[in-house]
Amino acid sequence: MQDAADMPVTRVEVGLGARAYDILIGPGLVARAGDEIARRMAGVRCAVVTDENVAAVHLDALADSLGRAGVEHSAITLDPGEKTKSFGPFERVVDALLGARLERGDLVIALGGGVIGDLAGFAAGVVRRGMGFVQVPTSLLAQVDSSVGGKTGINTTHGKNLVGVFHQPRLVLADTAALDTLPAREFRAGYAEMVKYGLIDRPGFFDWLERNWRDVFAGGAARVEAIAESCRAKAAIVARDETEAGERALLNLGHTFGHALEAATGYDGRRLVHGEGVAIGMTLAHRFSVRLNQCSADDAEKVEAHLAGVGLPTRMADISGQLPGAEALLTYIMQDKKVSRGALTFILTRGIGRSYIAKDLPAAEVLSFLRENHPG
């Protein structure tokens, strides 16, 4: 950690005018968090929100770092897993923040994956109608996706992420060495979101990942660079559409199918984690685009080959256990919030790096595609 603390970090700026902020990317940033925060926000008090898995491996380092920098802090540790992104824990976090007497200018620090980031960010967004917020993402998915762009929220019985606010962090500290404790399966899942940026509008990045993915998985400079490029890709889209009125929908590539599969497996992380659903969803989105004569079969195969090559699932049949039928999957899709006034909106593609928003897609078209691809 001593050495890492002196390594240069890569900085990506999220350009949102008055709400602009920096993402710092590099090894050792958890141990530097206290300094980075104290330097930018003198006198703030903090509440760290985290989960038990992450607390076991990184909370002490963060707390020490805040302590050394003289930043007053407390911690709230929650159960790990998607179920934590729900009303009960949300109320618990809100209550703890108020109980700690934090003020508007004080900070909520999310230390963890996307679950913790989304939950803590939502709480920070509503306590005193908006407190300061800093993300210390510790999963790859959180570093390249959920910590960028200010979307926060929780799930309800009606679906994922249906309740929340847009609340931008003041700073994101992505410690690339913290990923070394992440289970391999979670790393792979996050990698799917990196691939997504290549597929949306950065074909050169997709090519680069095809060549360099082993180095990204191994750590070091390639990992830092891949995370930085992912953050740049997402930040560029977010800056053009902060509140998801239009173009930001591109970020949902693979997610309409993916969310339906997550719902269909009861959000059971043993069967499917988010990024795996996205990997299957992206493959399906490409195949669906081929079926609609928008994309070449070659490109769809290249996508599937790369995702499968790193060990990600790409087909519904790759999910363990029974899946509900195609009709039930369609119902999950219709419940997803990307349904606008009854018409289905999908992210389709004309090829690698050429995704686009397709509105008014007939549900029947989706249904017969689901039937063809359904393993059952």
Add this chain to the structure above:
Amino acid sequence: MQDAADMPVTRVEVGLGARAYDILIGPGLVARAGDEIARRMAGVRCAVVTDENVAAVHLDALADSLGRAGVEHSAITLDPGEKTKSFGPFERVVDALLGARLERGDLVIALGGGVIGDLAGFAAGVVRRGMGFVQVPTSLLAQVDSSVGGKTGINTTHGKNLVGVFHQPRLVLADTAALDTLPAREFRAGYAEMVKYGLIDRPGFFDWLERNWRDVFAGGAARVEAIAESCRAKAAIVARDETEAGERALLNLGHTFGHALEAATGYDGRRLVHGEGVAIGMTLAHRFSVRLNQCSADDAEKVEAHLAGVGLPTRMADISGQLPGAEALLTYIMQDKKVSRGALTFILTRGIGRSYIAKDLPAAEVLSFLRENHPG
């Protein structure tokens, strides 16, 4: 209602750039709501959030009006009272909105007083990260205060309004005839907020109210004019400071003391309703300003005489039952969110219509003032 529907309405624009919206003020607007909504937002679907008291007297008229205009709608009816502004009912409303499959462009309509407006507005602000929202305020307080400015939220055990978002409505329909069913005590409580605008920065309006308050209570043109002027006053301040970074704090005149008294009486509406707390709080704020040599005793007496003249309480002794001691009241004040980094911020005044924000007020000064004015 037929006649009222043809009466001209007064329009006050809340100038917030892309989030600008109209407040329509006049008799019969509940019966016109369907037309006003359908005209501005073709094809929207609505969920009306209301409480049992208001539902009993105005829900049918609103539902009929929406029905006649071809606007699809459902209704969620909650218990009346401040306790409804809390996590349980909030979750219930969120769940009902999702259950009704409303989309981002659809509408939550708050039909009721400030409790319903704040709760429904918060739910609208977080469901799908922000849905459409229309206020149909039916209490005087809601018409002149809570429906203007976009502050929404709920209470927690840690205090009032500590959790919420800024979420501007698309339209406010203030039916001045709907106030005829409001209990007299509630009308008086709302009147305190009108007086507040005079006291903040509109001395001419305060004079006008001193002369015309009986007509305002009676209804008709004076009531419409007083409500419109109050909305203009609040809208002007909100437009200069949408997210309460500075000047908007002036709107808290009387509220720091008032909230402490509400908390001290356990939010028991039989003992003290919000506007009554504000009336006492404004009187205290003026007396405190006299004590600090900022305001003339004459002005403070004029304020108290007017508030008492319309039948509002002006002293802690006017509250029925036991009050906690001065130290306990100070603790409530310190918990209030107008405390910034431990220093007390108060709205004080240099005279009628000359309020100002006083920062760094020593707690000891407040405590001895509370001791002097405490009835116990």
